[in-house]
Amino acid sequence: MTTTRRSAMSLAAVGGTGLLSACGGDQGSPAGDSSDEAASSVRVPVADVPEGGGLVQGQVVVTQPSAGEFKAFDARCPHQGCAVNKVTTESIACPCHGSQFALTDGSVAQGPATEGLTARTATVDGADVVVS
Numbered sequence: 575m576t577t578t579r580r581s582a583m584s585l586a587a588v589g590g591t592g593l594l595s596a597c598g599g600d601q602g603s604p605a606g607d608s609s610d611e612a613a614s615s616v617r618v619p620v621a622d623v624p625e626g627g628g629l630v631q632g633q634v635v636v637t638q639p640s641a642g643e644f645k646a647f648d649a650r651c652p653h654q655g656c657a658v659n660k661v662t663t664e665s666i667a668c669p670c671h672g673s674q675f676a677l678t679d680g681s682v683a684q685g686p687a688t689e690g691l692t693a694r695t696a697t698v699d700g701a702d703v704v705v706s
């Protein structure tokens with residue numbers, strides 16, 4: 575009886591390996607890579623990001639501290655998890671307890687937060703800033 579159970583498990587393992595191999599082959603294609611990137615990235619029109627300021631779009635904050643220099647951060651405040659909701663020429667602000675973060679690197683400008691915003695990658699692609 576034990577032998578039968580082991581045989582069944584061996585067959586399942588072989589089948590599982592076969593499925594993983596097939597998936598691995600698909601992920602290696604250029605089309606698979608670009609669709610994965612598109613699913614996790616956010617595009618913001620460059621024209622919508624004011625120089626010396628920024629904007630909050632969904633789960634990300636995009637800033638342009640100086641002309642042509644774009645930065646991006648997670649919008650989730652590291653204090654207690656509220657979403658930051660305002661970007662001024664001075665800072666990125668959280669409405670819940672008043673924390674403020676620097677436009678240039680997301681570092682804490684005013685507590686109670688003790689950690690800065692999580693940085694994302696901002697890349698200009700044509701007329702858009704792509705946040706990944």
Ligand code: FES
Nearest residue numbers: 651653654668671
């Ligand atoms: S959650 Fe942002 S300051 Fe508290």
